[in-house]
Amino acid sequence: MAVYTDISEDDLKWFLTEYDAGTLLSYKGIAEGVENSNFLLHTTKKPLILTLYEKRVEKADLPFFLGLMQHLAARGVSCPLPMPRKDGALLGTLSDRPAALISFLEGMWLRKPEAKHCREVGKALAQMHIAGEGFELKRPNALSLDGWKLLWDKSEARADEVEKGLSAEIRGEIDFLSAHWPKDLPAGVIHADLFPDNVFFLGDELSGLIDFYFACNDLLAYDVSIILNAWCFEKDGAYNITKGTAMLEGYQSVRPLNSGELAALPVLARGSALRFFLTRLYDWLTTPEGAMVTKKDPLEYLRKLRFHRQVASAAEYGLSA
């Protein structure tokens, strides 16, 4: 469960006096998520989400994340909107953590997404990429090649505890990706974590995107490879080409991928599988037993990485001719 930091009712009431948010009626911690502490607040006005930013979020990055949500919302992307305090600031402090109030988004995330949902996610990602144009703040991707190497340095010594031989395999993968990572592809603001639990639906209709706390400037096609990884594999590890086709068609109905982006997809998908493998591995090795958070399985992403290594061209992801 992702409530790393407890808050007291008195502190919360005091925190809310800085906002025009009404009077607190109730609040509760939200079990889902692994990164930050989230609470659902009911007040005499509208429901709100309170987020306390935890270890993987740099305070200096918060203006980028919160400003991006404002930028995207103003351009028609359905995403949470940060509520300014009475003094105009978007950030406050609660229980010694940077904290923000953001609007509550209606909808639920899908436990069993189908191809039609993948199509909608593809479209929404492309719309986000276009809406992100013109956002002036910049944030390099802290979880690209250099960040992967740092994470790997912290985990390598214990990697073989997770699976024998892992250490040599991952070192080889990082070397390969360092040598083959594409450079000259269209870049912009990417979400970088658009997993099923970050996309809300009302019925079959996509109602919004949340959790922009990994958003950054990077290759747009890298974001496409992330959604292929996150949405198009089945529980048994098989790639579902019907979902892949729908997702790529959905994306390209809004923003067609150029030939360079298409050719790079297998390498980009290896990179994004490695990224989630490495953060999960690090958490797996460092989260104490009994912590109130559900650890995610790094091996799921190792299997995906091995799949992408066998992919010869983007056609295997379900690209229609």
Ligand SMILES: Nc1ncnc2c1ncn2[C@@H]1O[C@H](COP(=O)(O)OP(=O)(O)OP(=O)(O)O)[C@@H](O)[C@H]1O
């Ligand atoms: N704006 C919002 N409106 C409604 N519910 C929200 C909103 N933001 C967060 N939530 C709820 O809180 C949960 C966790 O939020 P979020 O995904 O941002 O957390 P996280 O710790 O950053 O998670 P992740 O593991 O995806 O990085 C969501 O699954 C959702 O139930």
Ligand SMILES: N[C@@H](CCO)C(=O)O
């Ligand atoms: N979406 C990520 C968690 C946030 O980094 C994962 O499933 O590993």
